[in-house]
Amino acid sequence: MAIRLQFLRLSLAAMVFAASGAHADALELKPFKDDLFAYPATLSSADNGAYTVIDYREKRDINARDEVPERRVHAEYTDTNVRKVQQDLMLKTDAGDVRHIAVGRTEGAGIIVLYLHGQGGSRKQGVDDFTFGGNFNRLKNLMAGNGGLYLSPDFTDFGDTGAAQVAALVNHYAEASPAAKIFIACGSMGGSLCWKLAARNDTGRRIDGLLLLGSLWDESFLSSPAFRRHVPVFFGQGSKDPVFPVEKQEAFFRSIIARSKAYPYPTRFVRFETGTHGTPIRMTDWRSTLNWMLAKAP
Secondary structure: OHHHHHHHHHHHHHHHHHHHHHHHHOOOOOOOOHHHHOOOOEEEEEHHHOEEEEEOOHHHHHHOOEEEOOOEEOHHHOOHHHHHHEEEEEEOOOOOOEEEEEEEOOOOOOEEEEEEOOOOOOOOHHHOOOOHHHHHHHHHHHHHHOOOEEEEEOOOOOOHHHHHHHHHHHHHHHHHOOOOEEEEEEEHHHHHHHHHHHHOOOHHHOOOEEEEEOOOOOHHHHHOHHHHOOOOEEEEEEOOOOOOOHHHHHHHHHHHHHHOOOOOOOEEEEEEEOOOOOHHHHHOOHHHHHHHHHHHOO
């Protein structure tokens, strides 16, 4: 009996050591201009920090941050040397040709982030170094500096065809980087594709997190493969968004928590007080959010 107990203790210790080692080896993105992109003051929080209200002010966060408001951020917010690892590419798929811009490692990446634009956008929006307060430039540098890959694609529509095209892109690069964690960020109407990808049998079982930025909700997520895997979901929303009312997105955020058998479900909601439709794309702290998702990914 004593020998058996000693064996059990050693086995348990080995399991704990292995688990702690795996956690220690988990990817964590290194800083890039964190002081410039940190959130302003927190006005309030709830749900053990899962829900946060951030103090957003247009005069400070647009007019003072930009050299030309909404068109060109001040130079200290960007590093355009990242363009050296940026490529404009074409992937031929069964759903159609997919033009996309890739930044970083197209093979052997440790993390892959896709940004899906909204109505009237294009692949070029997600790699513009100077708009949205330089936030896309920061994302590009975070991926390039951490052995990752960032993708900003074009797609035909926000329906099944567009979803099939993005799914083909995801699957192509996932096969080239089989160890990578994959996160999909969707701006505005692009959120329709986020939810469709979560519902598909291929991408719903492959993606590791979703970011909805000034976007919409979809109850079908609650029966999707991604939901069953408890993939992390981040919501960024302006309190004065005229396109997608913040109250409806907040209600959907809470329905995810209520319907999940996982407690707590890995979801976060950041409300930018007085912010409008494009505010989350400008203000979301990519490094903080992605590091949280890397820690919570299935």
